[in-house]
Amino acid sequence: MQEIRDVLEQDRQATLERLAALTGEFDRIVDASRDSNADDEHDPEGATIAFERSQVDALAQQARSHLDEVDAALARLDEGTYGICERCGRDIADARLEARPTARTCVTCPSP
Numbered sequence: 074m075q076e077i078r079d080v081l082e083q084d085r086q087a088t089l090e091r092l093a094a095l096t097g098e099f100d101r102i103v104d105a106s107r108d109s110n111a112d113d114e115h116d117p118e119g120a121t122i123a124f125e126r127s128q129v130d131a132l133a134q135q136a137r138s139h140l141d142e143v144d145a146a147l148a149r150l151d152e153g154t155y156g157i158c159e160r161c162g163r164d165i166a167d168a169r170l171e172a173r174p175t176a177r178t179c180v181t182c183p184s185p
Contacts, residue, residue, distance in 0.1 A: 078150055080174050085143045088136055095133040102126045142175040149177075158182055 106122045149155040156165050160182035169176050 074150065074155075077155065077170075077174065078147070081143055081147050081150070084174065085140065085147070088140045088143060092133060092136040092140065095129055095136060099126065099129045099133060102129060139175075145177070146175045 102122065102125050106126070146155060149157075156170055157163070158165055158179040159177045161179065163179055165176055165179045169180055
């Protein structure tokens with residue numbers, strides 16, 4: 074179980090670093106657009122800034138969601154329920170957990 078915890082902790086740290094970088098990038102985009110007269114609707118450059126802001130925001134939301142999944146997997150590990158399907162209660166195959174350490178369900182049950 075320590076090996077699983079190490080994998081999840083490394084994933085958590087990498088996700089926190091990615092989220093920090095994305096948050097910094099988002100802040101830079103917002104600051105840069107604040108100093109310009111770019112009108113998203115009429116200025117060609119404004120549309121690019123809006124797209125970049127939207128794209129970085131979506132990536133940050135994805136990182137936050139993944140962080141929630143990692144934290145939930147760590148909680149299941151602490152509770153002793155890691156590797157048990159939340160739908161049917163059967164064991165989740167080792168190969169699935171190796172491929173997706175945050176998996177909550179076995180391959181036969183649909184994901185929540």
